Amino acid sequence: VWDDDYGISVPAKYQTTKEDISEVLSGFQRTPDALGYEIIKVHGWDYTGLIHAYENAADIARVEHVPVLVHVIELTQPQGHSTSGSHERYKSEERLKWEKEYDCNLQFKNWILANNIAEEEELEVLEKEIKKEVRLAKKEAWSEFLEPQIRAKKELVSLLGSVADQSASRIYLTRIKNDIIAIDEPSKKDIASFARKALRYVLGENNTSIDALRNWIDKFLETGEQHYSTHLYNESDSNATSIKEVLPKYSSEREWVDGRIILRNNFDSLLGAHPELIIFGEDSGAIGDVNQGLEGLQKKYGEYRVSDTGIREATIIGQGIGLAMRGLRPIAEIQYLDYLMYALQVLSDDLATLLYRTVGKQKAPLIVRTRGHRLEGIWHSGSQLGGFIHLLRGMYILVPRNMTKAAGFYNTLLKSDEPALVIECLNGYRLKEAIPENLSEISTPIGVVETVKEGTDITLLSYGATLRIVQKVAEELVDVGIDAEVIDAQSLLPFDITHETVNSLKKTNRLLIIDEDVPGGCSAYLLQQIQEVQGGFEYLDCPPETLTARSHRPAYGTDGDYFSKPNAEDIFERVYKIMHESNPTDYPELR
Template sequence: IGGVNQSLEGLQSQFGEHRVFDTGIREATIVGQAIGLAMRGLRPIAEIQYLDYLLYALQLMSDDLATLSWRTMGRQKAPVIISTRGHRLEGVWHSGSPMGMIINACRGIYICVPRNMQKAAGFYNTLLKSDEPALVIEPLNGYRLKEQRPSNAGQFTTALGESEILHSGTDITLITYGSSVRIAQEAIQLLDQSGIQVELIDLQTLIPLDLNGCVPQSLKKTSRLCILDEDVPGGASAYIFQQLQTQYNIYSLLDAAPVFISAKAHRPAYGSDGDYFSKPNADDVYEVLYAIMQESNPQRFQ
């Protein structure tokens, strides 16, 4: 026991089989069991192997979990935390990022999209103190990267709805989340060499979204916007822009049309190079952002 990526290895022997146990590999059953446990007063963390497989449980999440408090006028609650991992890795079945579909179906559930495992741990600590259901989507390729383990891993928290500026700049605001943050950081290193200063913002959560107003404050400096994600065109990036426009009227802060970088309009191809051809990479981000600056100053950026 320990989960598909062994992130829970050793927990059953440490805490006992009544607190840590296997289920059948049927996503609807896993979420249904978690809802039942939560309604009886427990705080279950239900693991779904990969984000692609969350779709098999989407009806329960949308119809039952997300609506429980509303349907009962707050008399019942189910603080379920659904833990999964997704975005880029390799293969058609393990690299999906159907965020637009999930967002639209799961209003009423927090959706957390940490860029690394430290941020994910902070979300779990935050959500275990909450009475609301939540979905945490860990970056799948993070299991192949080393991170420093915090000394207070069981105590520190990551705030919901607070975007974070990871790189300051004055030319373009680049918004993203999850595994795409690392891609954006790689592109920014290249853009720095070309004299383009990018302000990188990690949204961290999609529901709620940028409650601290990080994006409009950035756009007041840059007046240019690019949204990067791994969903198909018209997916999560469209939701992000709509939310920001509704909350902050960001279009009035722009001197150029907003630009969107997404995955291709198909599932990731088979093989280790499938993500390279299906998902945005650092070169894609560089070319798009360079073109934005070239349009505004063609003499400087030829």
């Protein structure tokens, strides 16, 4: 813990009980009779003290396998927290004087002199040489950074000159050219902005110089895209979306079991096949998770492979990230989807962005297992996917409708090395499913929808637990002459990379998206994908619609669920209303 007595501008007395984090955590200190942490406190300006502290910490951690907290105190922060937070604004004159005296570099110099390692004159010469070297390195680095922009600037100036010579807007184009010439150290933004604005002055004109400028802009923007907007996901051939589907196979006499048995048997196969696989979370170990999807697996594989954790979602995810970055394949279980929000900052800032932030150089293939959707209660029935799909870009978000599909997703993910969130249906563990003969081999494809019922009148898109209700309603709609096509999204991030949904719209010309998120949530995202990415608007004869849960949390009990989330009657009546508006003769008003 790096402790300079401040949290940005706020002093420790407002940050920490007792103004001392190691004092607050003293109850964690191990003793001869009890396990715990080793807590070491050391001054940040004490060079030899720091050496001994970290050598001691390393030995304790590596040899004794005991966690160590190193609390480094009396540190200085000579430049404040940021350029907008100069520490002169909030520190006393006495504190500033102390910081100048106890600057780590000055204290290190004093230690060198006190131990006769060097003379004052030698250190002064060395300091001058170092400053000169740093200035030179800074200049060289800045020149190297600017070089591509300088080259692009010259190319753009030349192109703008050619365009201006042949344009009726020569005066305006010359002004843009001169503006870019005047910038000695142009940024990529400067170059792109001026180049794109130039095209506005040649609207309606056409010659080879303008074509050359357009092509140059396209190439420049493409290069910028590669510099700043790549590696959100694995871009190699080994990415999870490249793994082909392996369908389940069934014997002529199918064995029907609870869905949780399918998960348990599949996790058993995975643990046996992958020695690097570990599963941990709240109640995941001794009782085999709250829904028995890991039943008996801790006893079979041991406490290191299948283990319990405390109720602390943020550190469960942090633990998983660390294990994944060390080469293991962790599955971190968060008991319910609602609880994932306690870990959202870690998931979003540390996991989802890791590959992007490191330009593909680091990865953490953590699989987060949870369960959610309908269960008739305010706390364990959340479906906050509108938030997750936006905050967790960089992870796969998968919403299997049953446990066979879920097992296939786990198998797919372990063939790749990318982070993902798998949301099992909370009300599906006791529903009967047939056990596939090839359970350990099945793979559910990522980014691919599944048409579970073909139809010609309207396309119904849903996912997770709500999809089962949609399937049932589709059967009932046949009785009133409506042939609905039902599509299971299966994968929200990414969604439908093969554009099967728009192919359905070409046939039905109508679209209703049903989910149990709030209005404008995940259903709005799916609509955007279909309309803007897939161009679905071209094939619609009426406005596309969404049917979602209410804006509030699901109310308690069966009645609360019925009036909070889309129910079978809601879906039936909305589909019928769409058909009535298209053809009131064949579909007279229902209510």
